[in-house]
Amino acid sequence: MNALVEQHVNSRHLDALESEAIHILREVAAECANPALLFSGGKDSVVLLRLAEKAFRPGQFPFPLVHIDTGHNFPEVIEFRDRRVAELGERLIIGSVEDSIRKGTVRLRNPQTDSRNAAQAVTLLETIAEHGFDACIGGARRDEEKARAKERIFSFRDEFGQWDPKAQRPELWDLYNTRVHPGENMRVFPISNWTELDVWQYIAREKLALPSIYFAHERQVIPRNGLLVPLTGLTPAREGETVETQTVRFRTVGDISCTCPVSSDAADVDAIIAETAVTQVTERGATRMDDQTSEASMEKRKKQGYF
Numbered sequence: 001m002n003a004l005v006e007q008h009v010n011s012r013h014l015d016a017l018e019s020e021a022i023h024i025l026r027e028v029a030a031e032c033a034n035p036a037l038l039f040s041g042g043k044d045s046v047v048l049l050r051l052a053e054k055a056f057r058p059g060q061f062p063f064p065l066v067h068i069d070t071g072h073n074f075p076e077v078i079e080f081r082d083r084r085v086a087e088l089g090e091r092l093i094i095g096s097v098e099d100s101i102r103k104g105t106v107r108l109r110n111p112q113t114d115s116r117n118a119a120q121a122v123t124l125l126e127t128i129a130e131h132g133f134d135a136c137i138g139g140a141r142r143d144e145e146k147a148r149a150k151e152r153i154f155s156f157r158d159e160f161g162q163w164d165p166k167a168q169r170p171e172l173w174d175l176y177n178t179r180v181h182p183g184e185n186m187r188v189f190p191i192s193n194w195t196e197l198d199v200w201q202y203i204a205r206e207k208l209a210l211p212s213i214y215f216a217h218e219r220q221v222i223p224r225n226g227l228l229v230p231l232t233g234l235t236p237a238r239e240g241e242t243v244e245t246q247t248v249r250f251r252t253v254g255d256i257s258c259t260c261p262v263s264s265d266a267a268d269v270d271a272i273i274a275e276t277a278v279t280q281v282t283e284r285g286a287t288r289m290d291d292q293t294s295e296a297s298m299e300k301r302k303k304q305g306y307f
Contacts, residue, residue, distance in 0.1 A: 014202055018051065021190035023174070024153060025055040028135055028188050029062040031178040035135035035188075036093070039065040041081035042253045043210055044139030047191060047199055049088065050206050064091040066136070068124050070116040070255045071098040072234055077253050080211040095127035113234055115257035125161040128185055135178070135186040143195045144282060153192050159183035196251070196283055197276045204269045213250045216267040221246050227260040251283040 028035050037052060039045045052061050065085060069078075085092045097116045100106040100123045108114040128136065142151065152168045154176045169177045178186060191199070203210065220231040222241050228248060229235050234256045237243050248261035249272070266272045 010201060011205075014198065014205060017191070017194055017198055018054070018202070020174075020193065021048075021051045022055045024176075024188065024190040025052055025137070027176055027178070028137060029056070031176070032135040032186065034132050035063040035137060036066045036131070036133045037061065037063050037137040038067065038139070039081065039085070039092070040067055040253070041077040041084065041211055042139070043199060043203065043214060044141065044191060046084070046208050046210060047194075047202055048137065048139050049084065050202075050208060051190060053088075061088075061090055063137070064093050064131075066093045066095065066127060066133075068095045068120045068127065069097065070120060071096065072116055072256045074211070074213055074250075074253060074256060074259075076213050077211045080209075084209070093127065093131065095123045097123045099123070100126060113257075115255060117255040117258045120255075121161070128161065133185060134180055135188055137188045137190065139191055140187075140189050141194050141196070141199075142192050151187075151189060151192060153189050154178060155187040155189065156180070157185050157187060161185070163187075197273065200269060200273045200276055204273060211253065213253065213261075214272070216247050216249045216265050216271075218245055219248050219261060220244070221248060221261065228263065229260055230256065232256055 037045075037048060039049060056062060067081060081092075097106060097119050100119065101108065101111050105126065106116075106119045106122050108116070108119065124136075127133075140151065150165045150168075154169065155163060156168055157163055158167075159181070180186060194202075202208075220243050221228040222231055222235070222237050222243055223229075224238075224241065228246065231237065231243055246263055247265050249264040249266060250259065250261045253259060264272075264275060266275045
């Protein structure tokens, strides 16, 4: 296949994914009474924002943006989040894990250093209840992790915010059942059928800005259990471990306590696309410490209300 034909086929593929995602976003706006779009500043939610722009501009989005902030996020990502929201002129609601700790609904042995990743579920459910959201739109994709591969596009959550893979609704012919009783809600995944490569190719096509940590940079890291743990106050070196300075980038961003970079010299989007096309390790498998605790760790967290 020559380069021009390959480029045309890829463009048609991205057009089809984009069209499906825009249709889903408009379904949420039409069928749900009080939806929200989760925006963390990460690459998948950046793609969601562009899709929302195409679905609803020149008007305002028919939903607010929501970020569940652990308080232990990479500063580059928070700065990007705030700058992007300001550029869009949209409303941002921040649910704070720190507030949940102060209220006593989240209890950690050491609130200053313990991972707050799983605690996001509590804060998310509190934020949903406080604002009465009946649908939360997120950037999860089926290729990320096997528990997410079980998700429907419109993923039903019960009155306790819990996900039951056996209680999901059929989605034949792209028809979605959005009905919920008070207290129940939907988690909606417009880019569920996208791959990591699709996301990066769309970022390239749309020329989307991203936090700087997605691109190759030098960082002090600690080799641990097959991962590169970033050296920070939250993730110090343990006794006997060595600290190395390596050229790395982040494939996914999240709580500092559980998110690792990968060794890479890919400093621009084209280089990342080339690297992603040949990788054989999922982004969460290569970067998330919390997903290594057991093969079912993600599914357990989702059943407790995790996104």
